[in-house]
Structures are given as structure tokens and as C-alpha cells.
Amino acid sequence: MTLAEMQRDFQSWLVHASEDAADRLSVHAAAGLAVYQNNYRAQLVSCLEHAFPQLRTRLGDEAFLHTAIDHIEHCPPYAWTLDAYAEHFGETLRRRFPENPDIYELAWIEQALSEAFVARDATPLSPDALATVDWDRARLRFTPSLRIHVMTTNVEAVWSALCEARTPPESEMLAETGGLIVWRRGFTSRLREVDAVEYRALVQLQQNGSFIDLCEMLVTELGEQEGVARAGALLANWLGSELIIDVEVTEE
């Protein structure tokens, strides 16, 4: 048996508990195979437990464990870092809880906070830097830690209550879909609920960054006066929240 064949059989044993693979390995001390398989599974379960503490509380230990086992069986780890294993847990949650978007959205919050925590460092833009900007040609660049997601449930209230060890409210669908944003300010990850207008504004800006396009979108949605005023208010809020790291001016 070559080294590569042995390693593929070992993989089959770990991931699928393949008895054929175990037989081909024909190792001494077969009890050792069980140790490695237990280590493999326990490590991945532990990773998910650490990544989603509030989700675990919300689901309960038993339901969380069953979901984690389901995920481990369907999604072996491929990244070099164990931290990345949490990235695709949301897909398993969507499959297991198709009628509960609150579950998926709660997992999104926890994963986004973790990602923002170690995202690339960036210096927030000083408001002074905006004095001479030609806004017709300005493109906003957001901090690399920014994560945006649609919010269809009262998940922010649930998450806040869980974090503060309060009894969380019953999950419910929102009358109007909004958004969630996560970013890092200094060394601390932040979560904020945004309304539908701000959510769409951020999504558009992440796509092309153009401030004038944003203004046009808001004017179309809200009318001339309110649209322009909202664009200014959003810009001021994003600057104050240290979400913007640069304003690039495109060539004419």
C-alpha cells in the first residue's frame, strides 16, 4: 500500500467509518482507529459549539449536537484552518430547519462576528478627508470586516437577549424585511440592525461603491428631498461608525 493509498483509506475511515478502508489499513492496535475517529468527530463538534454558542442555547444541546453530527457527515473539512469549518454550517441549518429562517439568521450573526473579529485591519476614514471630494465621481470603500445580510425575523432581539442571558422573545417574522450588518470597530465586532433602505443602500455600494448611484437609488425610492437627505444621513452614520475606510474618486 502506498502512502497516498493509506491516507485515502484513513480519510474514508474518518469520514465514512468505512470498514473496508479499515481492513485495508490492517494496522496493529485496531483500537487506535477508533481513537482517531473519535478525535476527528469530537474536534469538529467542539469547533461548531465554540463558533455558535447562542445558536446552541437556542436549539438546545441535543438538537444542536444532532445538527452538528449531520453537518459532519455531509460536509468534511477542507480548509487548512479549523475555524473555516463553521462557514458552511448555515447550509446544514437551512436544510434541517427550512421553516425557521431565524435559526439560519442567528447562525449568520455568530459567524459574521467571528469573521469580522479577524478581518484585515483598516484605518477608518476621517471626516476631514471628505472636504474636497467630488461626490459626483466618489466611490466609497467599506472596511473589509463589513458583512451584510438580509433579516427576515426578529433575530437581533433574540441574539441580544441570549447574549445577556435574558429570556429571548419568541421568534417571529418581520412585517418588513430589513438587514443586519456586522463589522469591527477597533478590536471589537459590532452588530447593528438596519432598515430596508439602508440594507439596499449598503448592498448597492458593496457592488459598485458609487455615491451618486446611491443618491439616485434613494431619490427614486424616497423622492428628491428625502432621498438626498437620507444619503447624507447614511454617509454621516457610516463615517461615525468607522465603516468607511476610503473614498476613491474615479477618472472623468
Next chain:
Amino acid sequence: MSGSLRRRSNRFYGVRIMSAFFSGYGLGLRREHYRDFLETQVPVDFVEVISENFMVDGGQPRNILRQVRERHPVVLHGVSMSIGSADGLNPAYLKRLKSLVDDIEPLFVSDHLSWSRIGGFNSHDLLPVPYTDEALERVCANIHHAQDVLGRTLLFENPSSYLSFPDAAMTEWEFIAEMSRRTGCELLLDVNNVYVSASNHGFDPLAFLDGIPAERVRQIHLAGHSQGPDLLIDTHDSPVCTDVWDLYAKAISLVGPVATMIERDDDIPPLGELLQELSIARALGSAETARRAGEAA
């Protein structure tokens, strides 16, 4: 590439390192003790961190590590290089590790004689390497690759193992000795792992210590283990046991009082308890130094 970079002094951090033959006593930096290391003068000669925990783009982890590095020499100890992978090393992993090495200027960079990755799959466990000629060639090629990319000599640790392969052509210590001879890599001797593997496979731990090239050992790990249903398990969740302390005394009689640290990854006690435990290593090291001085005189 063997060692010339390691002899330079560190010009950028507060703590200068002359690492050719570093001897001292350290602890693993764990989240539970961040505050201790940042706000107090912890009496250790170096700290060791898990490399992967700091191979991130930015944020607080790297910031904390830089602050700790201002106060102490730092050893980067990896768990994901997968030096025994049949399909070579992951370039993206090496690139990130190189970035961390350049940033932190560590005392040592180490990983394990094990594998975790094949065909993209990553087990995130330290899986055993068969001690065959083919595996030796693969491991050596991978070590050469890693040392070339990182521009420095690496240390490799003997892992605890729970099974052995029937087609092994040599013992673990013979494999390690040849690996070090061919690649110039240095060794991180985990005394607890020697004890655990010796118990699990029925070999004499002293044969292991006698069989590795003593002059290549730069660092020693100590840790606790647990008794499983059939095998000893390397759990790092308890104090170092008496038998492992005895084996440590024997080890330093062979390799000298090299850099020694205690690993604790679960049921992590207050820092004071670990420092107390580390004082046992210091006492044994001092006794060994005195013994050697007596022999020299």
C-alpha cells in the same frame, strides 16, 4: 539554511533573542491567560503559541501576539502543516505561516511529524505517519520545501500515536533520526508523547530517547495524558505525571537543559498553578546543569 538565521539578534522587538542554543522555561499562551501576560510580568523565558490561531488577516489576535512578543520570545507551534502528506504541502498555508514568521520573528517554528491533509480533505488531527522508506522520502521532501519557503530551520515534534503500521521498515526514533540527518531539521521532543506512544505500542521509552540525535533537540514539551479504555490518550488536560517527570529527567540528561515548556489545552488552571508546575522543570534543569558542571570540573 541550517540555523544561520536563528543566530541573529532580534532588532525590532523589545526582547532580544540569541537563539542558537536557547535554554529556558515557558508556557503555552492560552486565551485564559492573555490578561496575565499583557498586564503582569509573567516569570517565563518564552511563550509558545499555536501558529494557526494567529495566521489571520488582522484584528485582536495578532495585536495581542505582537504585545506579548514585546515582552517575551515567542515560539510558533503549528498543527496543520501536515508534513507527512503524500500530495505535498499547501502553498496557501505556507504563505500565511511565512507572513506570521516575518511579523513575529519567533524563537522557533515547529510542527508535528504527522499528516492531516490528503486530496484537499483536512482532518485537523495529527494522524500517524507509517515509518516506511516511501514516507521518509515524502516527509523529507516536504520538510525541504517548508524550510525553503520559510527560510529557516524547522523543529518537528514526535506526536502521540494510537496505532502502528505493519509495513513499517524502521522504528519511530530511527525514522526521526534519518529525517533530521537528511533535512537538517531540528527536533521538538515531546516527552509525554514518548511516554504515551511507548505505552500504547509496547516499546521502551528509553530506547526512543537513546535513538534520536540528542544534539538536534532544541525544545521539550511536557503535558498530561489520560487513560482511555484501551490506550493512553494525549489529552493535555491534567498535570504532568510522575512517570513523565522521571522521563524528562532522563531526557535532559541526554539532550541537556534545552528550552522546556508545559502544554495545557483543556481544564486550564490559573496561571499560578502552571508556573508552579513549571518550577519542577526548572529544578530538574538546574540539577542537570549542576551535574554537567560537576562532570566538566
